[in-house]
Amino acid sequence: MNDPQHMDDATLVRFLSGEAAPDEVARVQHWLSLSDDHRAELELMKIVWQARPKINADPDDSMWRWISARMGESPAGSARSSQPSGVRPSVLGRSWRFQKLRSYPAVAAAGIALLIIGGGTLMLRRAERDHAQPAQQALSTMREIVTKRGQRAVLDLRDGTHVVLAAGSRLRIPDQFGATLKGRDLYLEGQAFFQVAHDTTRPFRVITSAGIAQDIGTEFLVTALPETRGLRVVVAEGSVAIRGRNGPSDTSTPPSLHGNHPQVLTLRAGEMGFVDSLGLSMQMGRVNVAAYTSWTHGELVYDGAEFGDVVPDLMRWYDMDITLGDTALAHRRLTATFSDEAPDEMIKLLSTALDLRVERHGRSLTLYPRTQATPETSADTPPANSQPTGTDSQRPNAENAS
Amino acid sequence: MNSSREFNLPSESSPSDSTALIQQSWIAGVRAGDDRAFETMFRAYRDDLVAFAESLLRSHEAAQEIVQDLFLRIWQMRDLWEPRGPLNAYLYRATRNRAIMRLRQQRTELSLHEPFSRLGPATIAGSVADQSDSRVQVADLESAISQAVAELPARCREVFCLSRRHHLSNAQIADVMQISVKTVEVQMTRALGHLRRRLADWRRSD
Numbered sequence: 001m002n003d004p005q006h007m008d009d010a011t012l013v014r015f016l017s018g019e020a021a022p023d024e025v026a027r028v029q030h031w032l033s034l035s036d037d038h039r040a041e042l043e044l045m046k047i048v049w050q051a052r053p054k055i056n057a058d059p060d061d062s063m064w065r066w067i068s069a070r071m072g073e074s075p076a077g078s079a080r081s082s083q084p085s086g087v088r089p090s091v092l093g094r095s096w097r098f099q100k101l102r103s104y105p106a107v108a109a110a111g112i113a114l115l116i117i118g119g120g121t122l123m124l125r126r127a128e129r130d131h132a133q134p135a136q137q138a139l140s141t142m143r144e145i146v147t148k149r150g151q152r153a154v155l156d157l158r159d160g161t162h163v164v165l166a167a168g169s170r171l172r173i174p175d176q177f178g179a180t181l182k183g184r185d186l187y188l189e190g191q192a193f194f195q196v197a198h199d200t201t202r203p204f205r206v207i208t209s210a211g212i213a214q215d216i217g218t219e220f221l222v223t224a225l226p227e228t229r230g231l232r233v234v235v236a237e238g239s240v241a242i243r244g245r246n247g248p249s250d251t252s253t254p255p256s257l258h259g260n261h262p263q264v265l266t267l268r269a270g271e272m273g274f275v276d277s278l279g280l281s282m283q284m285g286r287v288n289v290a291a292y293t294s295w296t297h298g299e300l301v302y303d304g305a306e307f308g309d310v311v312p313d314l315m316r317w318y319d320m321d322i323t324l325g326d327t328a329l330a331h332r333r334l335t336a337t338f339s340d341e342a343p344d345e346m347i348k349l350l351s352t353a354l355d356l357r358v359e360r361h362g363r364s365l366t367l368y369p370r371t372q373a374t375p376e377t378s379a380d381t382p383p384a385n386s387q388p389t390g391t392d393s394q395r396p397n398a399e400n401a402s
Numbered sequence: 403m404n405s406s407r408e409f410n411l412p413s414e415s416s417p418s419d420s421t422a423l424i425q426q427s428w429i430a431g432v433r434a435g436d437d438r439a440f441e442t443m444f445r446a447y448r449d450d451l452v453a454f455a456e457s458l459l460r461s462h463e464a465a466q467e468i469v470q471d472l473f474l475r476i477w478q479m480r481d482l483w484e485p486r487g488p489l490n491a492y493l494y495r496a497t498r499n500r501a502i503m504r505l506r507q508q509r510t511e512l513s514l515h516e517p518f519s520r521l522g523p524a525t526i527a528g529s530v531a532d533q534s535d536s537r538v539q540v541a542d543l544e545s546a547i548s549q550a551v552a553e554l555p556a557r558c559r560e561v562f563c564l565s566r567r568h569h570l571s572n573a574q575i576a577d578v579m580q581i582s583v584k585t586v587e588v589q590m591t592r593a594l595g596h597l598r599r600r601l602a603d604w605r606r607s608d
Contacts, residue, residue, distance in 0.1 A: 009595040010587070016594075017565075044601050045594070048547055049566055057452035057462075063470045064444065071437060071477055160486055162499055195499060198580045218580055236506075297506065 007031045007038070016049045142172040142187070150319035152295075159184060160197030161204065164296040166190060167316040168225070178202075191223040193296045198238070207245075211275030211282075214241045216266070221293050227312045231275040234292045239268045244275045244282060300338040307332045307354060314350075318343050325368040329354070425489035432480050440480075444473050447490065450568050451497045457563055458501040468500045491574040494564065498578055543604070550600035554593055561589035 007028065014020040015028045032038050058064070147153050147169050155163040155171075159178035165171050169190020178184055183203040196204045196215040204215040208224035211231035219236040233242050243264045265282045267273045272292070273284040294301040300317060302310055308330030311322050320343065324330055336353050338346055347365065351358050359366040428446075431439025448469065455465035472493075476483055485492035551559060557579075564570045564578065565586075572586045579586075 009598065010591040012598075013587070013590045013594050040605065041598065041602070044543075044605065045598065047543065048597055048601070055449060055453065057449040057456075057469075058466065063448060063452075063466055064441065066470050067444065067474050067477070068437075068441075070474055071440075158484065158486070160492075160495060162503075195503075197495075293506070297503070 004031060004034060012042075012045065016045060142174050144170065144172050146170045147190070148319075149316045159199070159202070159204075162195040164193040166192060166295060167319075188222055188224055190225055191221070193219070193221045193236075193293055195219045209245070210277050211242055211244045216241055220267075221289075221296075225312065227309075230277045232272065233267060233274075234272045234287060234289055235267045235269050236289050236293055237269050239266055240273075241266050242273045242275055242282065244278070294337075298339060302334050302336050304333045304335050306330065307334045310334055314338075314346070318346060319363065321364045323364070323366045325359075325366050329356075329367060329369060422488065429483070429485060429489060432476065433483055435480060437477075440473075440477055443489075447493050451493060454494060454563070454568060455497050455501050457560070458498065459504060464504060465501075468504060469497060472496055472500060487577060488574060490568075491570065491577050494568065494570065494574075494578045546601060546604040547597075550597050550604075551593075553600065554596055558589045558593050558596075561586055562593040565590060 011020065011024050011028065014024060020028065028042075032042060145153060145155065145165060147165050147167050149168050151167050153163075153165040155165065157163065157173070157178060161178075161184075163171070163186075169188070169192060171190075171192060172187035174185060176182075177186070183205060184199075185205050185207055187207050189208065192206075194204075194206065194215070196218055198204070198215065198218055206213045206215075206222045208222065208231045210224065213220065213222050213231070213233045216239040218238040220238075220240045221234040221236065223232040223234075224230075231242065231244075233240055241264050265273050265284055267284060270286055270289055271284055272287040273282060275282050288303065291301045291303055295313075295317075300310075300313055308324075311324070311330075314320065315322050317338070332354055334350075334353060336349060338349070347358055347360070350356060350367075351370075354367075355370045357368040357370045359368070428439050428443040432443065451469045451472075452462070452465045455468045456462050459465050459468070551562065554562060560579065561575055564575045565572070570578065572583050572590075575581075575586045576583045
């Protein structure tokens with residue numbers, strides 16, 4: 001540093017950017033005076049520091065033509081045509097529909113941009129505080145976004161956070177979300193993927209009935225579905241702190257991850273954490289994140305998952321009721337990827353993969369093992385004691401690692 | 403298509419108050435449904451955003467799609483559009499988020515934090531010096547620079563490009579990439595150190 005022949009990178013960066021302090025400028029000038037080589041190096045770095053000439057990214061103006069052709073139309077067709085060929089838009093297959101935003105002044109007030117994937121209309125309403133909130137808080141009103149089965153919603157919140165809300169989920173957003181310097185709290189039932197605009201001064205938290213996830217980094221999945229029986233958090237990038245909501249005293253004071261809560265677990269990228277439904281115990285482990293977040297871009301991926309865990313997902317995604325004619329089916333292992341199949345295709349895929357016989361009545365399916373000649377022979381498999389559609393509690397341990 | 407229409411582009415050298423005013427007027431215009439303001443804004447940022455998205459996605463077409471999609475979305479959501487902070491930082495941030503989502507969509511194994519050096523030309527001046535005949539001489543300075551930049555680790559390269567190619571301030575880069583200003587400074591220093599070493603090789607071989 002004190003060697004006049006040496007010019008450190010940090011000072012030179014500031015000098016080149018015109019941000020150097022006067023004494024730094026003097027030091028650079030002295031360094032230049034010592035050698036022609038130094039001057040040549042600086043000249044070279046000045047060239048490096050200059051921007052390259054701008055290239056025209058779109059010489060035939062096709063981008064503007066693409067946009068202007070769609071500016072008048074309702075948003076429905078545009079998203080589809082923007083998809084690269086070969087990438088089909090949605091697991092739901094049937095139709096894409098964007099909600100017309102202007103019909104929801106409530107959304108406008110909350111500063112949320114919203115996109116709905118899947119059929120039907122999205123439920124959006126104002127939730128008063130007497131609603132069974134996972135946590136009561138001083139804020140009186142919230143916006144509520146509810147996806148039905150067969151729907152996903154993509155939201156851009158006011159603070160820059162990007163949310164993909166899964167089918168059959170409910171997200172509550174306080175009116176003041178992102179508007180104040182206080183923390184940013186969201187309330188979730190169901191499943192959502194968050195890409196958070198990180199801001200250490202305004203902690204971002206997702207509150208569920210079992211526990212709380214606080215963003216320390218950027219991207220994570222929160223699952224609080226009925227069959228989850230607790231809170232499950234999978235971190236894609238950065239880190240997230242989770243803790244249980246221990247006890248009813250929590251509802252009187254706003255929950256905080258700071259302070260004297262010893263029961264905080266910090267998850268890093270590639271890790272999954274689980275809080276039980278009572279908010280008491282926690283566990284964590286490493287997972288294949290892609291398998292958990294694939295639904296955000298329209299794929300359900302299973303790698304040796306127990307079929308009993310898969311059934312609730314399929315019911316939500318395809319908006320179907322699925323019953324297992326033999327509870328032993330719940331323990332079969334499934335490795336499959338569902339991307340954009342129509343329900344018929346999905347059923348065919350499933351019956352092939354698991355060797356099933358399917359009885360279908362409209363949107364109701366009953367599945368039987370095909371290899372089993374008569375129901376009586378099922379006696380040689382031990383009877384499963386779990387509900388066919390409620391076995392997700394095992395999921396945190398089933399790491400899909402195989 | 404309509405290059406005859408000239409507008410006040412944001413001044414590159416000095417992000418001054420007038421730039422902020424222009425940006426504010428574009429935002430207000432778009433929110434009010436003024437398609438001319440929208441087109442102006444699009445044209446002002448198109449090239450930079452496509453170049454930025456392309457550097458992340460390594461595909462010109464994918465970059466174009468992301469950017470045109472973003473702008474169409476802004477237009478469709480214009481009633482609700484409230485970009486936080488300076489417009490250019492907002493647009494870079496939105497482009498970056500979309501690029502990351504797209505990368506995840508493609509499920510490429512390519513991590514954003516992985517060095518891209520293996521993607522660049524395999525040989526640079528000096529590295530095969532013992533075979534003087536086949537020694538690859540990087541002829542012009544321009545390609546020597548872009549090669550050296552391509553060798554930077556991805557995150558470092560992204561910081562450097564946002565700063566030197568896209569004229570974002572350190573605070574804006576920190577905002578776009580969700581990192582601290584200190585980290586931006588560290589990455590810029592690291593980038594310069596690498597470029598100095600690499601281009602010293604180039605100068606000596608010249």
